[in-house]
Amino acid sequence: MKNTVKAGIFGICIGDALGVPVEFRSREQLKRSPVTTMRSMGSHRQPAGTWSDDSSLTLCLTDSLCKGYDLEDMALKFLQWYNEEIWTPYGRVFDIGIATSQAIQRIGKGIVPTLCGGYSEFDNGNGSLMRILPLAFLS
Template sequence: MTKIRDGIIGFCVGDALGVPVEFQTRQALSAKPLTDMIGYGSHSQPAGTWSDDSSLVFCLMESLIEFPNLDLHDLADKFSSWLYKSYWTPHGVTFDVGIATAKAIDRYKELCIRPDLAGGTDVYSNGNGSLMRILPLAYLLKGEMIEDRVKIISQVSSVTHGHPRSIIACVIYIEVAIHLINGLSLQEAIERMRETVKDVYKDTNHTEMMKFDRVLNGDISKLTVDEIESSGYVVHTLEASLWCLLTTDSYSDAVLRAINLGEDTDTTGAVAGGLAGLYYGIEAIPEKWINPLARLDDINDICNRFEAASNA
């Protein structure tokens, strides 16, 4: 399969590993680090349970299967079905809902506004809620021109997160993912992403682009763990995921390092896990972490259908 299961299973495993320790501090996880798939904990869910991150990834995949040219209304409707009707949830219950995402879906349903106008656009609406679900677009957009990639990423992000900062973070992530899908090394993928993103956004507000200075201009691998934050802020999640990949040499180490940063462990684990899965391949993901995944048959099925739709 064309790296679809690599990225999606990698993402979902990272999510499920992080769910039981979400909200734990870095200090607590430093004293007792996560080393394996466990259950219960923060959300009282069995081992292998993934969160809203994976649910919304699967919603995006389902929508792209049905509408390969993108239908934002269908996508927003699927997000609504997840929030209100527990669509694409691991055990039939919606839990761990991001505030900005919930507000955007409420606006879409209650105000009947255009889906890409539903997401918050103020500076405080820059949680990681669109970054965490954007990965499937890498498969859809890998053959498109950069202008078209940016346009579609902007539309899909804006269903829940419409601020330029959230959109730029999604563009950066997808550019790295596309280059990994195409077989580049991690360092090459990041360098190519930097060239493209700096060119595309050369006329963008300098203050806004400075938020991504460590990703676009510095050597993030040289930062210490104390310089990496792991909150739900979109820039923190993006930086942490890249740092974890650059400072480890296996899927397992990258994802566990991401989760053991603490705080928003499921999302940092998922975002790092998606890229790590693409980079190392599904063969590098321990089977003992894949096999417990909730609805694994359904996940494999949607990957198969997504591949078939992508190749249609």
């Protein structure tokens, strides 16, 4: 099981690093220039192999779950990533989605984690889907 968890987490980070340079590119652009290796620069002007907030927050979640399921601790890890830049590839946050940013700012204001998400249909991004794998391994 331990190797499966590691493989899943590594897979997230590798897939994310492959995608970072081509974020916001159209399907047509990607058909003309498919991603087959790690790339540098691109959308966020990062070196090849750089992961994004999606991997960083997955790593924060994994770190928290190593101590058990505790929403307050998870929220603290997310806040530490946002403010102290833990689990970043180069010691700084370079990208964050709007809904994620707003939720983490609410955490920073002391709002309980279960109430930090948005409430409108436009707050339903896919960030949580990209970060949920560690919960599948929780037993």
